[in-house]
Amino acid sequence: MLVPDFPLMAYAAAVEPLRAANTLSGADLYRWWHAAPGGGPARASSGIAIPTDVAVGAAAPGTDRVFVCAGGNPAAFDDPALSAWLRDLARSGAVIGGISGGPYFLARAGLLEGRRCTVHWEHVPAFEEQFPEADVVRSLFEIAGNRVTCSGGTAALDLMLHLIGRDHGPGLATGVSDWFLHNRIREGLSPQRMDLRQRLGVRDPRLLRVLAAMEANLEAPLARTTLAALAGVSVRQLERLFADGLGHGLHRHYLGVRLDRARQLRRETALTAAQIAAATGFAGADELSRAERRRAAGTAARQRTAEARDRPEGP
Numbered sequence: 001m002l003v004p005d006f007p008l009m010a011y012a013a014a015v016e017p018l019r020a021a022n023t024l025s026g027a028d029l030y031r032w033w034h035a036a037p038g039g040g041p042a043r044a045s046s047g048i049a050i051p052t053d054v055a056v057g058a059a060a061p062g063t064d065r066v067f068v069c070a071g072g073n074p075a076a077f078d079d080p081a082l083s084a085w086l087r088d089l090a091r092s093g094a095v096i097g098g099i100s101g102g103p104y105f106l107a108r109a110g111l112l113e114g115r116r117c118t119v120h121w122e123h124v125p126a127f128e129e130q131f132p133e134a135d136v137v138r139s140l141f142e143i144a145g146n147r148v149t150c151s152g153g154t155a156a157l158d159l160m161l162h163l164i165g166r167d168h169g170p171g172l173a174t175g176v177s178d179w180f181l182h183n184r185i186r187e188g189l190s191p192q193r194m195d196l197r198q199r200l201g202v203r204d205p206r207l208l209r210v211l212a213a214m215e216a217n218l219e220a221p222l223a224r225t226t227l228a229a230l231a232g233v234s235v236r237q238l239e240r241l242f243a244d245g246l247g248h249g250l251h252r253h254y255l256g257v258r259l260d261r262a263r264q265l266r267r268e269t270a271l272t273a274a275q276i277a278a279a280t281g282f283a284g285a286d287e288l289s290r291a292e293r294r295r296a297a298g299t300a301a302r303q304r305t306a307e308a309r310d311r312p313e314g315p
Helices: 008-025 080-091 103-108 121-130 155-168 170-179 196-200 205-216 224-231 235-246 250-268 273-279 285-310
Strands: 065-070 095-100 141-144 147-150
Touching: 008 065, 008 095, 008 155, 008 170, 065 080, 065 103, 065 147, 080 095, 080 103, 095 103, 095 155, 103 121, 103 147, 121 250, 141 155, 147 155, 155 170, 196 205, 205 224, 205 235, 205 250, 224 235, 224 250, 235 250, 250 273, 250 285, 273 285
Parallel strands: 065 095, 095 147
Antiparallel strands: 141 147
């Protein structure tokens, strides 16, 4: 099931291992069909269109697994007909799965209540706000009985290799992995994101402890003294660690993390401005708006400075 603006990377990572399993085994182990809300070709976020051959709501006899692949802003796409069809397929005995933003559609259909599941890290804050009854973890993929969820991207390749191994043995799964130059099949519980050391290029363990605490405390931001205590240094020393390790101060970094989360929530949820402000540690919508305007102005000023610096001098 391809929802408009689905991520082509995740789709290909899910389908290509099945094709490879057929090729390497010399047998027709897997067959698949495509469907899309509203019918017609399904267009990926890159603009590439995939023809569909099954209508939403149609009988799908012999279907073992159904995966919803979605990206963009899945919270904004609500299709009651799709939800009803997923429930019907689940009742018929099919395993129902979601890839990248696809778990949104499973949750909206009531298929993830009390289930352990995952979703792309970018969607997690909004997903948790909208579906508190789901047990969300930040893993690559989760298999919870007849529900399968995957965070998307290349994690879909690891999920399919795992399923191929379960269906037809680890030898075939390893062969498919080798064929795609994928030299390590990751476990489902592997983390989605690089750790902070790699993501921010930070090595100092004191600074890493503070950065992790910041990301974990956005609704009620921690005081500078609390963060300094976590690092085991004074506030002045902590400011120096930020300047040396990241090139900017503690306040600017913490504010940036909170504003990034606010932007995510605004893009992916129907939360009000006041609710988004509360979820990211601002006193109200006005304070959040002022902070966003200040950051935009600061970014524009730094861009102008960089352009002036790089501009060639006249004769």
